[in-house]
Amino acid sequence: MKNDTMEGKWKQFKGEAQKQWGNLTDDDYDQAQGDREKMIGKIQERHGKTRDVAEREYDDWYSRTGQY
Template sequence: MKNDTMEGKWKQLKGEAKKQWGNLTDDDYDQAQGDREKMIGKIQERHGRKREEAEREYDDWYSRMEQY
């Protein structure tokens, strides 16, 4: 799934993201709108992850979401 496709399906996938990253707020999700870089930044900020960890975590989640 391309990142522009992710942004287009963000409303559907936001619920799945909330299951993955419960510490993120609705505002965090609204600001990110499925954008990879913004989501990674939010994961780093709210979960205290290093950049590499946040990227890996997001990419793992993203690959599971390709089924949608």
């Protein structure tokens, strides 16, 4: 599934993302709308992770959830 498809189905995937990154707020998710770069930035900001770690986490999560 392409990232643009993830954006189109974001409401479906938002619940899964909330399980993965509980420290992100509803507003964070609404601002990101499934956009990879925005989500990585939010993960970095709220969880205090490096860009590399945030990218890996997002990509791992996406590979699991993007298969729906």
